[in-house]
Amino acid sequence: MVRKLTLAAMLEIQNPHIFLFRVSCSVDTSPAKSQKTNTISVTYLINTCGLSPEGAILASKWVELQSSERADSVLELLRNYGASQTQISKLIRSHPRLLLTDPEKTLLPELEFFSSLEISKVDLLKTLAFNPKLLEISLRNRILPTCNFLRSMLSEKNVGVVFKLKSWIFLEGHCKHLVPNIGLLRESGMPQPCISFLLTRGTRVLMVNPEKFGQLVSEVKEMGFNLEKSTSVNALCALCGKNKLVLNRSREVLKTWGWSEDDFLSAFRKYPQCMVVSEKKLMQAMDLLVNKMGWSSGMIAKYPVAFGLSFERRLIPRCSVIKVLLLKGFINENLNLSRERTEKQFLEIFVNRYLGEVPELLSVYLSREGRYPGCMI
Template sequence: MDSSSEPVTVSGENEGAVLTSKWVELQSPERADSVLELLRNYGASQTQISKLIRSHPKLLSTDPEKTLLPKLEFFSSLEISKVDLLKTLTFNPKLLAVSLRNRILPTYNFLRSILSEKNVGVIFKHNSWIFLEGHCKHVVPNIGLLRESGMSQPCISFLLTRGTRVLMVNPEKFGQLVSEVKEMGFNLEKSTSVNALCALCGKNKLVLNRSRELLKTWGWSEDDFPSAFRKNPQCMVVSEKKLMQAMDLLVNKMGWSSGMIAKYPVALGLSLERRLIPRCSVVKVLLLKGFINENLNLGSLLKPTEKQFLEIFVNRYLGQVPELLSVYQGKVDIQDV
């Protein structure tokens, strides 16, 4: 049997793991061994190596010194941890196949002309596809359109960092998206316009439409949704489960009107476990004991920092309700106070 068609055994944490010849026709078993050794030296686990080879079999035929090592060294130079580097490469193994000189470096240089090294690292971790597709075809013309439309450079940088995929949309569709955002009354000089672009792009728009229909069942009017969206676009694209849990807590358990929540849509985007439930539990106790007015403004509950909230709603009443801090920390139930 030809040696190139024999199974390749990957030694390491999981002895005997086999990469079969159906994944790759090896020209050089020695080269394959060198590739595997290089990946292990960079801290890749056996599971990660297996995923990389399954997704990109030709990696075993790559020249480890001339092709693979320079890419690994470049990616390692970004401001990201080795753990994040390996997670990204395992998720998007084609990064090890695309040309460093002709695609990766030009895109990196473009990003660095606009962003800090740290934010380029953020893009690599969360939107590494831009290093595969490049920046010339879509990103550059789309940024040009935003500049012509009056978007400030800080907002463009914010969008490029946090919503990279939005800028990778076909320029014609992107132009329609920008027009839609402007028609909805967003000011392109403010960061809310960036959040709106992200919320209206791709799958998020489906989520947005679903949220609109769900909130109608809670009594939101035709005007409530667009008004709430203009105030806080990202809170309108949370999961269905999170949306329903938040509305159930605020409307059914706390007794606030659906219309009030529409005025403070930030409530729908806050963490239930870390923000909404602890604060609502404290306020519920204070309401039941008559220490605060039932017409409490929802914003005064949500806007304060944790330190401010503790001072206003917890520490002030500890003399009358000693268990209040424990309620806030989830150690004591409301009915036990």
């Protein structure tokens, strides 16, 4: 007589990880009912949620499914919001207890609220997959109050930007760090537009411990920054956390090119964000501007915005154009490339103006790497 195998038994044969999991349960002292429930959970996490056997076994420690009814409803709701199987797997792997959430009373209100923040469903799902703990915290007690605080200072669009790029702010809330730090900035004279800019682009700075944040503000003042100007916002970001390590490394690298401490501080005051770049980029830019273009190191210190330009896409093409114009005598060597100009401004001043006399100039610029006969730098 041929014995029919159950679905669970067939799964064990096909997947030895589940078999080993059942064996480990059999020698456990926990009740048999719990062992059976965990087996059901592992099977569901693998077959329905797309987790690996190892991931399913780990996740099953946090979720015990008596049946699949509620879990099925949770997954259906996520799919209705456009979640892919990959995103669902990541969500469940990071937050397995999501399967036990009440889809109508808890999950749906949260998804509807997040969807109201002027972000696309694609961005919403990416954010949730990146930070699934957002679905763990209370909508009423944590998310909504923090969102209302942000709305008091930002446009609805920028609230969505903060949620999309700095979603961890909702996990901690606004009371512990944001409120006292923003209060200090207001007392120090920083205007609301600068605070709003910092909140949108440098949120991590405002989440620093208030005592350390006070020291950071004092340091920015001592370096000569006016908190009423937007450059102070960039300075705060540049002096915070890992950025400060990069900044200190930039100081040492530029000293090897002849910069004094005053040169560095002067450059930092003008364009703080341009000084927080990799050592490789600094070396490439200085080699190009000093060794190949012939400009003095001291002149670059006066116009450090060059460090903020993309080396391949902007700095090399611009230098290539300038080199051609220098060779043909249309401009003199005192001209500097490091002044802050938009692409439109640069094209108008240095390319379009000379196309009649140097028709190849546009090709030099568009080559993006200066690979044009006679203009290599």
